[in-house]
Amino acid sequence: MRVRQVVMWAAAVMLLAGCLGDPEGVVFGGGDLDVGGDVASDSGSGDGGDNDGGEPDGGEPDGGEPDGGEPDVCVPGEAGCGPEHCANNQLDGDESDVDCGGSCPGCEAGEFCASVDDCATGEVLELRECERVDVEVCAPRGVGVYQVGELACESEDGEAARCVVRYSENEERRVEDDAACEIDTDEVVCGDERVEIGACLPGEGQACSTQGVRMVTTYQGQCAGGSCLEVVRASREESCTLASPPAPGDVCGAGQWSAWSDCVPESNRDSCAAGGVQERTRTVARCTSNGTCAPVSSEVDRETRACQRSPNPQLCSSTGADNSSFVCHQGQCCLPNCSDARLSCRAQVEDGCGGRCPRLTCSGVGQGCATDGQCRPFCGAATGSRTCESDAQCGQMCACPLGAAPRCEGQGCTCL
Known part of the structure; x- marks a missing residue:
C-alpha cells in the first residue's frame, strides 16, 4: 500500500514540475523512485544528490527528445536550453x-x-x-x-x-x-573613343555643286547592365569636296508629279472595258554649265496605274472614237441589229446587244405587214381584171393585214 502511495505522489510531483517549467524537478532512473531532495540513479550507483539530466540510463543526454529523433532548435532562456537569465534583457x-x-x-x-x-x-x-x-x-x-x-x-x-x-x-x-x-556602373565611360566619317554627298539645293556635306559621328563606350556598349556621343555635319561632281547635262532632279489623269480605257481595248489606266507626269531637271539645276520641258517622266471605270453603255467604239450607233453589252462594244428584214409584225424582237427592236410597221397606200420582215399590198377584195393563175402569183403580189393567209379565187386574191 505504501509503495502505491509513493508512486502516485511521485507522479503528481512530476506533473507539477513540468507545469512549473523545471526540467530538473523529476528524473528517471533504474532504481526505486523516491521523492525528496535527492533521487537515486539506477542500481544504487547514485551519488546521493546529483541527478542524470533526464537521460535514459546508460545513454547520452538527449535534450528531452525521444531517442533517435532530431533535436529541437535551442532558444536561450527556454526550458532545457541554457540559463534562463541569458535571455531576459537584464544584467543578472x-x-x-x-x-x-x-x-x-x-x-x-x-x-x-x-x-x-x-x-x-x-x-x-x-x-x-x-x-x-x-x-x-x-x-x-x-x-x-x-x-x-x-x-x-x-x-x-x-x-x-x-x-x-x-x-x-x-x-x-x-x-x-x-x-x-x-x-552602380551604368553610364560609366569605358573603352576607346571612335570617330566615323560618312560619305560626301551633295547638299540640299546644291545638286550640281562640286561641294557637299558629310556626317562626322563620335562613338564612346558606356557601361550598361555590366557590359561596355558603344553609344553615339556626338554628331555633326562638315563641308567636303565631292569625289565625282556632276557634269553639265547630268540629271539633277525632277519636278513635282502632276495630278492623276482621268481613268481612260487601256490601249488596244474598246471603250466598254471596265478596267482602265491613269497617268501622271513630271519634268526632268539637268545640271547647267553655270552649276545650277534647271528643268528641261522636253523631258518628261511618266507613271501609270490601273483604275476602274464605268463606261457609258450608249456610247462606245471598238476603234476608240465614240459613236452613238454602238452600245456596250457584256463588256464589249456591240452594234444592234434592227434591220427591216428581221422585224416582227406582232411584237418587239431582241437587237442582239441587250435591247429590243420595235415591231415592223408598213407605210404607203395599200401596204400591210403580211410576214415577219415583209410589207405587201393589201388584197382586201377580188380584182376583176386579174386571173389567179397560181398560188405563187397571188401570194407574192399581195398581203393580208396581221399576216392572214391570202387565197386565190376566180378573179384575184382574197384574205382569209
Whole structure:
C-alpha cells in the first residue's frame, strides 16, 4: 500500500514540475523512485544528490527528445536550453553585460567584460577599402580588402573593461566580387573613343555643286547592365569636296508629279472595258554649265496605274472614237441589229446587244405587214381584171393585214 502511495505522489510531483517549467524537478532512473531532495540513479550507483539530466540510463543526454529523433532548435532562456537569465534583457546571474558574458554567449565589441572569456570568439573582419584595379570597369562589384582581428577585454583611463577589437598589423583578407563593394556602373565611360566619317554627298539645293556635306559621328563606350556598349556621343555635319561632281547635262532632279489623269480605257481595248489606266507626269531637271539645276520641258517622266471605270453603255467604239450607233453589252462594244428584214409584225424582237427592236410597221397606200420582215399590198377584195393563175402569183403580189393567209379565187386574191 505504501509503495502505491509513493508512486502516485511521485507522479503528481512530476506533473507539477513540468507545469512549473523545471526540467530538473523529476528524473528517471533504474532504481526505486523516491521523492525528496535527492533521487537515486539506477542500481544504487547514485551519488546521493546529483541527478542524470533526464537521460535514459546508460545513454547520452538527449535534450528531452525521444531517442533517435532530431533535436529541437535551442532558444536561450527556454526550458532545457541554457540559463534562463541569458535571455531576459537584464544584467543578472554571472553576466558581464546584459545577457552576455559568464555562462551566457560572448559579448560583442563595446560591451562590458571581466575577462577575455566574456567576449565573443572568432575573427572580426572590417572593410578597409574596395579595390577595382584588376576589375572590369563595368563590373558592379570590386575586391573587398578587410582587416582581420579578434576581441580583447581591455580598460581605458580607469573605466570598466569592455570588449574591443584588436586588428593584426600584417594580416588582411581579400574577397573577390564582394557584395559590400557593389557600385552602380551604368553610364560609366569605358573603352576607346571612335570617330566615323560618312560619305560626301551633295547638299540640299546644291545638286550640281562640286561641294557637299558629310556626317562626322563620335562613338564612346558606356557601361550598361555590366557590359561596355558603344553609344553615339556626338554628331555633326562638315563641308567636303565631292569625289565625282556632276557634269553639265547630268540629271539633277525632277519636278513635282502632276495630278492623276482621268481613268481612260487601256490601249488596244474598246471603250466598254471596265478596267482602265491613269497617268501622271513630271519634268526632268539637268545640271547647267553655270552649276545650277534647271528643268528641261522636253523631258518628261511618266507613271501609270490601273483604275476602274464605268463606261457609258450608249456610247462606245471598238476603234476608240465614240459613236452613238454602238452600245456596250457584256463588256464589249456591240452594234444592234434592227434591220427591216428581221422585224416582227406582232411584237418587239431582241437587237442582239441587250435591247429590243420595235415591231415592223408598213407605210404607203395599200401596204400591210403580211410576214415577219415583209410589207405587201393589201388584197382586201377580188380584182376583176386579174386571173389567179397560181398560188405563187397571188401570194407574192399581195398581203393580208396581221399576216392572214391570202387565197386565190376566180378573179384575184382574197384574205382569209
